[in-house]
Amino acid sequence: MKINHLTPSEEILMSILWKLDCAYMKDVIAHYPEPKPHQNTISTFIKILVEKEFLTTEKEGRIFKYTVAIPFTDYKNFLLSNFIERYFENSGIELLKSLRKENWVHPLDIKEVFATETVLHSHLESDEKNSEISDFVAEITADKKLKTKKNKKKKNKKTKNDK
Template sequence: MKINQLTHAEELLMNILWKLNSAYMKDVMEEYPEPKPHQNTVSTFIKILVEKEFLTIEKEGRIFKYTVAIPYEDYKIFRLKSFLEQYFQNSASELLKTLLDTKMLAKADLDSLFETKKLENENPIVDFIDEITSDKTLKKKEKKKQKKGKKKKK
């Protein structure tokens, strides 16, 4: 599934639909912030979003039900990748460096994030599973190195 960039107006409408997941026109219009656009304008945007495959459309009697086809998380990742490509030469570390330099992200927050990850990795059950599922040839090489190290000490 290829995701395309949305305009600001399309993204505003999709945020409403991501919140609702599926909705009728009246539901969408109720959720729009003031000043509300005309219903014909919203209808045109919905038609565009259906063409871009962000929404599916289902006729129920005389009205249409619109359902999200591309989840918010998928679009968020698409936008983040585009952002990294456009402004940070595809480097997440450059983004982090900028966030730290501009104090948009505190070093303490970053440290606590890595500390949490470290604690998760220190789980003895996780360590045991990693040990029994790791590559056997690597284990043999490590044992040989340990034996060589012990022989040299003697």
């Protein structure tokens, strides 16, 4: 399913429907923030959202029930992906650097997130992958002396293999 951008007015309406998951027109109007637009305006926006495939409709007697077809997390990930692609050369690292530079995240927060990820992945992945990650973490956190020793060993192995 292809996700499209929403206008600000469509986003307001979808934020209501994402909270409700499914609703009738009266429910949407009741949850709409002040100043509430006319019912016909809301109806027009709903029609557009159905055409964009954000909502599905189900007729119950004379009224329609509207159900969310694209979850909020999917739309959020779509926007984030476009944002990173457009402003950060498709690099999550560049986004992270910018967030750090602007003090939106602290290095300890970043460390905590990656520590949590490592713990989660260690339970889910094979021992082989865990050892690769452990080796990598050990390598980047090791003293410089140990790093130079490892580099010398690698160079010696390469020169022996070349002979």
